[in-house]
Amino acid sequence: MFRGSTGRTGSRLNRMGFVNRKWLKFSLGMSPLLFGGLSLFWGAYGISPLLTAKILLSKVFFLDAAPAPELSIVWEIRLPRVVLSGVVGAALSGAGVALQGIFRNPLVDPFILGLSSGAAFGCALSVAVFPQFPIQVAAFLFSLLASFSTYLLARTQGEVSRLHLVLSGIVVSAFFSALVSILKFLVDPHKLVSIVYWLLGSFSLADWRAVGVVSLSMLAVSFPLILMRWRLNALSMGEDEARALGIPVERDRLLFIGAASLAVGSAVSVSGIIGWVGLMVPHLTRMLVGPDHRVLVPFSLAVGAAFMIFADTLARNLTAFDLPVGIITTLSGTPFFVYLMKRGAKESWGK
Amino acid sequence: MIEVRGLTFSHNGSRETVLREIDLLARGGEVTAVLGPNGSGKTTLFQCLLGIWKFQEGDVLFEGESVRHLKRVEIARRISSVPQEHEPPFPYTCFDIVLMGRTAHVGVFSSPGEKDSDLAHEAMETLGIHHLASRPYTRVSGGERQMVLVARCLAQNAPVMLLDEPSAHLDFRNQNLILAKVKQIVRERGLTVIMNLHDPNMALMFSDQVLLLKQGRLIARGTPDDAITRKNLWDVYGLEVEFLTGSGLRMICPRI
Numbered sequence: 001m002f003r004g005s006t007g008r009t010g011s012r013l014n015r016m017g018f019v020n021r022k023w024l025k026f027s028l029g030m031s032p033l034l035f036g037g038l039s040l041f042w043g044a045y046g047i048s049p050l051l052t053a054k055i056l057l058s059k060v061f062f063l064d065a066a067p068a069p070e071l072s073i074v075w076e077i078r079l080p081r082v083v084l085s086g087v088v089g090a091a092l093s094g095a096g097v098a099l100q101g102i103f104r105n106p107l108v109d110p111f112i113l114g115l116s117s118g119a120a121f122g123c124a125l126s127v128a129v130f131p132q133f134p135i136q137v138a139a140f141l142f143s144l145l146a147s148f149s150t151y152l153l154a155r156t157q158g159e160v161s162r163l164h165l166v167l168s169g170i171v172v173s174a175f176f177s178a179l180v181s182i183l184k185f186l187v188d189p190h191k192l193v194s195i196v197y198w199l200l201g202s203f204s205l206a207d208w209r210a211v212g213v214v215s216l217s218m219l220a221v222s223f224p225l226i227l228m229r230w231r232l233n234a235l236s237m238g239e240d241e242a243r244a245l246g247i248p249v250e251r252d253r254l255l256f257i258g259a260a261s262l263a264v265g266s267a268v269s270v271s272g273i274i275g276w277v278g279l280m281v282p283h284l285t286r287m288l289v290g291p292d293h294r295v296l297v298p299f300s301l302a303v304g305a306a307f308m309i310f311a312d313t314l315a316r317n318l319t320a321f322d323l324p325v326g327i328i329t330t331l332s333g334t335p336f337f338v339y340l341m342k343r344g345a346k347e348s349w350g351k
Numbered sequence: 352m353i354e355v356r357g358l359t360f361s362h363n364g365s366r367e368t369v370l371r372e373i374d375l376l377a378r379g380g381e382v383t384a385v386l387g388p389n390g391s392g393k394t395t396l397f398q399c400l401l402g403i404w405k406f407q408e409g410d411v412l413f414e415g416e417s418v419r420h421l422k423r424v425e426i427a428r429r430i431s432s433v434p435q436e437h438e439p440p441f442p443y444t445c446f447d448i449v450l451m452g453r454t455a456h457v458g459v460f461s462s463p464g465e466k467d468s469d470l471a472h473e474a475m476e477t478l479g480i481h482h483l484a485s486r487p488y489t490r491v492s493g494g495e496r497q498m499v500l501v502a503r504c505l506a507q508n509a510p511v512m513l514l515d516e517p518s519a520h521l522d523f524r525n526q527n528l529i530l531a532k533v534k535q536i537v538r539e540r541g542l543t544v545i546m547n548l549h550d551p552n553m554a555l556m557f558s559d560q561v562l563l564l565k566q567g568r569l570i571a572r573g574t575p576d577d578a579i580t581r582k583n584l585w586d587v588y589g590l591e592v593e594f595l596t597g598s599g600l601r602m603i604c605p606r607i
Binding site: 227231 | 398401402403422423424426427428431432434437439440441442443444447450451452454455457459460461462463507
């Protein structure tokens with residue numbers, strides 16, 4: 001009886017807005033599949049959409065209907081790369097949306113808070129010094145260490161101010177970047193090349209094993225992120241207010257920071273540092289579907305996946321080389337962000 | 352009902368006592384007003400009642416249960432609060448804000464259901480602000496925001512409600528409207544309301560019990576007519592006042 005405040009006014013405009021909204025949500029939700037499909041047949045080696053579909057179907061139904069080179073290009077090279085970039089995109093934007101929520105700060109992302117640099121140091125350490133130590137574990141541990149350092153540095157008298165948080169993130173980020181530089185300086189040139197290339201961010205080494213690693217940790221991450229997403233609304237109102245509403249703030253923050261660190265750590269361990277996605281995608285999605293985290297979180301995951309697949313497809317096809325995708329996301333992210341800032345800051349930042 | 356016994360609070364590592372031996376008994380269906388100058392400990396008292404700041408001595412009891420032994424979510428089911436003027440970082444709709452009141456009633460791993468949204472809509476209807484439901488909270492006026500926060504308290508469905516300076520930043524009309532609305536709801540639902548006020552006249556008009564605080568000490572406690580006297584106001588605010596009576600009302604006018 002109290003349902004539907006838009007329906008109550010009954011204006012034609014509102015109803016049209018509602019229909020458009022439904023279509024918008026549908027297309028946002030479908031966008032990873034769309035871009036994924038596009039990415040599968042767009043590449044250096046021309047494979048028609050029809051043949052691509054045939055190959056996928058034959059694999060799914062265990063048929064043997066496709067020529068060998070095309071089969072292995074689609075199944076062994078392109079598909080794992082598409083899936084990997086999708087999952088990494090979802091991981092980074094999921095981490096971004098959670099961090100922005102718990103720190104009630106639209107200016108933060110995994111990169112600014114130092115999580116990415118921490119993870120990068122963990123990976124570089126594992127590549128350069130301890131090759132026997134699993135790179136994913138190192139990335140996760142150091143991204144967790146970085147996020148807690150930032151959090152504790154920023155926390156004064158029980159409150160985390162926006163300015164302090166960003167400044168602490170810059171400090172922690174600079175610290176870990178310096179540590180990475182030491183490693184780069186000391187390590188033998190052979191390993192240096194792989195560290196440098198990997199720091200630029202790329203999916204060129206994608207395989208099914210990497211997909212497995214990231215998907216597994218994303219499964220763990222989505223547990224708090226999806227199930228507890230509504231609590232992000234109350235958490236974003238500030239510590240005391242969230243407590244008064246009945247939220248044990250420390251416990252919930254711990255869960256979300258842990259989840260974000262795991263997501264970023266595993267993403268960085270398979271694809272290096274890819275900036276801007278964690279900041280830009282939540283903003284873009286917030287402008288499209290609104291700030292309510294019940295809707296925002298799932299759509300951020302979808303849009304993050306779609307954006308990353310698209311960026312990686314461009315990275316593969318723009319030039320004869322396989323460009324690092326981190327360059328594409330940053331190049332497309334910065335002007336887009338300036339546009340958002342000028343046009344929609346009021347809507348998405350609330351002020 | 353909420354009872355406070357000998358509550359004493361000082362910040363961690365600080366020797367200065369912010370609150371000293373505060374006693375208070377507030378019953379259902381009553382409005383208690385807390386008066387005192389800036390820095391007298393009014394907001395601190397609220398933080399202690401909410402269990403956000405841990406007090407050193409004394410106790411806060413909800414129907415005989417101590418706040419010390421209650422978990423966050425259990426406290427939130429007993430006491431709701433309207434914080435001082437604030438701005439959320441994201442432009443949630445007013446309905447989203449009201450729905451947050453259901454946090455203590457929704458499981459950790461779930462989202463609010465049909466019943467929760469119905470209660471949130473109902474709370475907005477009760478306060479006559481349902482037309483704000485889909486408007487961004489960041490874009491409505493200060494008076495409307497206060498109403499939204501009161502609606503959130505109603506959705507939280509706790510027997511005790513705290514209001515921290517509900518009339519601050521509001522215009523003349525809204526100051527009176529919000530307090531009248533609160534008083535009406537208190538009478539209808541038998542809620543226990545405690546609010547911080549700056550204007551003793553507001554306390555005379557809208558409260559059943561008055562607490563006067565100065566530097567963390569209780570100066571007076573009683574019915575508005577007993578507690579708000581020339582002597583007490585002089586003690587607390589250091590201001591000479593006159594009482595004017597007429598039309599069955601008693602009003603305070605400062606002598607400056």
